[in-house]
Amino acid sequence: MARDSKTPTSKSGTTAVSLSVNGVDRKLVVGQHESIADVLRDRLDLRGTKIGCNSGECGACTVLLDGVAVCSCVTLAATVSESSVVTVEGLAREGELQELQQAFMEHGAFQCGFCTSGMLMSAYALLSQQRKPSDEAIRTALQGNICRCTGYVQILNAVRDAAARS
Amino acid sequence: MLYCAILRSPHAAADILNIDLTPALAVSGVVDAVTVDDFSGSRYVNYGPAYSDRHAMAKDKVRFYGEEVAAVAAESVQAAWLGVRAISIGYKEHAAAPTVEAALAAGAPDIHPRRDKLSSNVVQSVDVQLGDTAGAFDRAALVVEGDYEHGVVWPVCMETNAAVASFDRATGKLEVWCGTQAPFFVRKELAQVIGLELKNIIVRSVAIGGGFGGKSQAPEQIAIAALLSKRTGRPVKVVLSRDEEYIAGKSDHAKRMSLRTAVDAEGNILARAVDALVDNGAYTHMGPVYVSAVRQRTANLYRVGTAGIRAKLVYTNKLPGGSYRGMGAPGIIWAIESQIDEIAEKLNLDPVDYRLRIANQAGDVTPLGWKITSCGLSECLTKAAERIGWKDKKGKLPPYRGIGIASMIHPSGSVLYAEGNFSNIAIELHPDGRMTVFTQTADAGTWQNTVLAQLVAETLGVTMEGISVVHMDTELGPDDLGSAASRVTFVTGNAAIAAGKNLVSKLRERIASEWGIGADEVKYEAGVFSNARDKRRELTLPQAAQRFGSLRVEGRYEIGLERPDPITGYGNYAAAYAFGAQAVEVEVDRGTGHVTILNIASAQDVGRVINPTALEGQTYGGIMQGVGMALSEDVVFENGRPVNRSLINYRVPRIRDTPNISIDFIETADALGPFGAKAAGEPTINATVAAVANAVADAVGVRFHKLPITPEAVLAAIRKRNQQQPQLKPYLRAYNAEIATVRKLYPAMFPVMKKAGKYLAQPRPQVREFETAIANTLDDAIAQAAATEGSRFLGGGTDLLPGIRQGVYGPSKLISYRGVPGVREIVTTDTAVRVGAAVTINGLINDELILEKFPGLTKGASLIATSQIRNRATVAGDLCQEKRCWFFRSATPCYRFSGPACPCYAVLGDNRHHSILGAGRCAAPCVADLAPMLSCLGAEVVTAGSGTTRRIPVEQLYVWAGETVLNPAELITSIEIPKPQARSAFHYEKYARWQGDFAEASAAVRLVGTAKRIEEASIVLGGVAPKPA
Ligand code: FES
């Protein structure tokens, strides 16, 4: 008879970090094992950032960290103090949807919407670096974001359209 | 709020000898713990009492890897997890029957010993001849036959299953918030297993992150959370991880089909006969529906004279099948359509012309009794062929390019379950004129809520703006089966229209009595009530609402059809049938077997389009899911244990896979559909698999009998066709002799080692929380590492963090050294370019100096992972990443992880991604892309340890895949790449199954010389051996 091993290990500390989240300075005490996604969702109640795999494989948790798209699920909050984080909640201004969000709406670029915030952040990161990206560049930027619902066609169209409009 | 964690079976088949929850309850923060014995109720109903075989959790036995055994509720996620780990449990493992063959073999273990069962492990057996099938085969001018098989596909909803259950002791009511497609089933099953009355269970509305059928069945984790809430009187939350979703979520069903088609000299189908084995998994959820799906297509797709169906549904020791988009139709349609192509070829007919000849037509009654009232199949075929450019392409494409076409048929508003024949919906008119529609169906991303609002608006002749929809709520919405089987638009849609009409007639009555006229004298048009005789009397809908206050009406729709014969399945299943055709153009890489889809043309008979954007989205989505099913999606099992449990190696289509897709809707306005609409979203997957398979067959001249059509399968088929046999005699090569000998002995050694491993295996680390330190100087980093045993240096974390969660790494402490001066810089020295260890991959790619000196490195690095990962992953981290072997990553107790007493599972198992050169005891290849590149460039790794520094050529860095010569407290500080020689060139090529995946094979090549004469060449291979080779 085999017995399952029981060797739970648990040790953790906390670290004080200061982050600019969607332009607001935040001073936080975070668990040293906590990812940015954990902190956003559980400590700051910013639930627009989704966790689909918690392994850096699906892109649902994409946020901008110091201006570039990263998977917030595999980035430890304790290591990014003094950085700026932009989440999907930071896109709309005073209730006005950002152009990209508008384009997603118009093209029906989401169905269940679970991948949408990650898609938007990856596309937003791209468009803030390249005003008129090629199709190739759009696909490269979004290759890390899985959408199971849409087949990506309307997402591609929305990003192309947002780029054309800007 | 309490948090729930679930203890799952680590075995595919075992007896549970004992479970002791006391140690779990002793963990601080743990509030409650349960096993199956704590559920007062009986088994899940699932497909009906005759098939009810699953308890709320494992009882006495576990029957599949991942089965729920016990659960804990605690004050925090962490405490719940520690509680689960503390449970003491004893198993006696026994032989599993992980495949249909094993389950049907003589002497197979009986998975569910039951009295009423047919024979060992057979859940259901169907043998129906709808006519004189044998006679038809005798008369036939031509018979084609073949065996077709496919494995298990996962729905992969982007949101994993999650639930909050809250029991109120005072009222005795349980409220549940969960992502489900069918609140109706949730209530029914919870009532059953928890022993609550139906009226005391309320499912509430939430947003659902994808369904595709995967969220339409028995909700084990919901019941567990509900029981814990009932016992503790507190709300309990459960969230499945992606890994749990894979091992215990709901999947599609695997099947094997022997199909025969008999035709006369003109190609008219005299008969079709199928013999199918459907893999049920360990418990019955929807298996019988999959049997039915085989029967339905065999008898109904194209005009078929008669049909014979034999099928067995078989228990196996693996995850129980649930439902997935198409409900098995894509598989059987693939088999049928492969044969249609073969017949066309044998009769020398164009595949499109032939299909048009045999297409179903309105007015047909099929051998299974389907009455086809409207049918746009011929138009669909013509349209799809036209869009893909069939005439210009068929037979005229260059080698390794091909096109294919396939059709589908799908019941719309079917009468399969007793509870699915009707729908109720409610509309509440508020005093301000706004309306709320209440339905128990659930919008998992299909936009059904929008469609329902549209139907109500259309019925009332008003705009949609003032109409909102509350879905799922079982208290506010009237009874309805839920969102499954393509029924909402048709069945619930008709109910919505009825409700709209009821609202008008209710108001008409009230207005009539106020105006003192007969109700039939009140006219209603476009939101305005008026008096036919007195033009001055008018009342708009909002005015009426204001005058009469809140008003709630319900609408009901019932499908007026008899249920099919329970034995033969004969009957008119559905109120209408939807049709479609898809044509696909592909290109095959002859070197790798990789299939690239270039164009897809879809034409679908949808009756009438209600919402074009939604329907287009559904169509694109269904098609791409079909592409996944055709080319890459397949659960790989090792003795019943799924091993490709990640989104990296269970490969769903990504954005680069999306080809040009054209969509046409053929409108045939069905008389019974809401405004003429038929079922449309789900079946878009049905024809894709077959069309892709036919296109690949056209491209390479070989038919495939197994899905998915992987690059390995295509390559093997091309080789076989060309009669090339790779010379696989490894023992003839001196350097391989030792390995070849071990391989030869492995079949005998493997079982012994597996057994020994069970006793001697070292446990996997289970680390959920750890310390993270930030070092700002090199000395500090090294000192901290030296001081804490089990610490690790943290680069970008993109390998380390997933690894920790998978139980691959177990660090006590992570040390981030990104703040150490110089580690994030790229500079030149006299002889080399020095790349700091913590430079990110994108940092490397975007660096001007690198681009100038090593453009091949810039390009090569851009093939690593995805952009989010490249933005964080570091150069040193790439070099030091752990291996990716799927046995290792899926917690298999293998040699690499659990020590020398354990075997390497890749030697005899599915080793398609493993080393082909130099694999010793562990066959995992080195997949770090930078390793072959830097090694080829002659780079050196510069390290710092306690008081020492070392320079190690990248070539010599590795002992084995994922293992380096570095000491625990030794840190890579930089990588130095010698400046390129004059007249030298460098390039990196990589083949991966999707861009961003790890290399199947890669090669870095550096040449020195001129175009005429190469003086020096160095080639380093990646992804094919444990070390860069
Ligand atoms: S949740 Fe972070 S990548 Fe999937």
Ligand code: FES
């Ligand atoms: S919209 Fe559902 S996953 Fe993208």
